[in-house]
Amino acid sequence: MTSTLGIAVIGTGRMGADHVRRIGRTVGGARVVAVADPDGDRVKEVAAGLEGASAHTDPAAAIAAPGVGAVLIASPGPAHEEALLQALARDLPVLCEKPLTPDPAGALRVMEAEQRLGRRRIQVGFMRRYDAEYARLKELLDAGGIGRPLFLHCRHRNASSPSFFTSDMLISDSVVHEVDAARWLLGQEVTAVSVLSPRASSAAPEGVQDPQLVLLETAGGAVVDVEVFVNCGFGYQVQCEAVGEHGSARIGDGQAMVVQSAGRWGGEIPQDFTVRFADAYDRQLRGWVAAVARGRVEGPDAWDGYAAAAVSAAGLTARRTGRRTPVDMAERPPLYR
Ligand SMILES: NC(=O)c1ccc[n+]([C@@H]2O[C@H](COP(=O)([O-])OP(=O)(O)OC[C@H]3O[C@@H](n4cnc5c(N)ncnc54)[C@H](O)[C@@H]3O)[C@@H](O)[C@H]2O)c1
């Protein structure tokens, strides 16, 4: 007989509430048994839609609630470390939204705690790895379909940024996706970062440097450029073109349906990530639940989270100093090889 996995969801904002809906509707074998958010009204509202789930303002209480067999962390990045350490202290499997932690020091502490358990417990929510278009691009590159990759040209645009978004978060919260995608697609670590900042868009909130152009150099000699523009106004766009020695391949044009009518042609641009990456979030969650049922945790690991945080840290220095900044990366522990 298979048992249902009881999940505690920590943070019930945009992403946490979306994951709660997803677990209820599209993921079999699991249910939410506890939710936590310091915003008491919000957490009660989310719990009200769930049968038998307890609502907490203290994440530790939700993690310790009866029936919890796994933890999904969707609080803001700076709160991840504390919740991760609490989940690890109970030896629970975790799906932690990106970034694992915004800073490499926090990620190292989390990896140390996981290594003490001697087995993987953490999956990081780098959901692009579960997107069908990214998966096809990865397959093509792995098969040598366009030869040795030379460039990835990436665009990461959000219609608008939340009120709490800072200039640093364009790198540590947004470009962190491209950092992980580049490491995964190319199978190479990022070794140095440069950042160029054009005059800020007049749509950017006061004091926020938006957009930015982030350049990543990799150990295998590829160069990745990322335009990050989180107040572009027109929609959510995540594009990636790989250029290799024998060809190029591009994803993210979103041209599933092109309508021709009244002398014009065109399509739709999704307005946010919950639409563009809906299938990827589903596959990510289903994969996590299925692996946990087999006693395993798979997918992007804490090392991937750490590596992304180390690259983000170099990116923040590069932006502040205007200088190309080498990435300072620890040695990869055996658990993550
Ligand atoms: N994978 C993706 O595409 C994607 C998309 C959006 C957000 N995210 C990530 O999800 C996380 C949440 O982002 P969001 O957009 O939902 O933010 P949000 O602000 O909408 O929600 C965050 C929630 O966490 C709560 N919170 C604050 N401190 C907390 C703490 N210590 N413990 C528990 N809850 C706490 C807040 O009250 C809020 O309800 C972030 O890590 C973000 O980077 C990922």
Ligand SMILES: O[C@H]1[C@H](O)[C@@H](O)[C@H](O)[C@@H](O)[C@H]1O
């Ligand atoms: O937290 C969100 C999320 O990770 C989105 O996928 C990304 O496009 C946004 O820029 C970021 O702020």
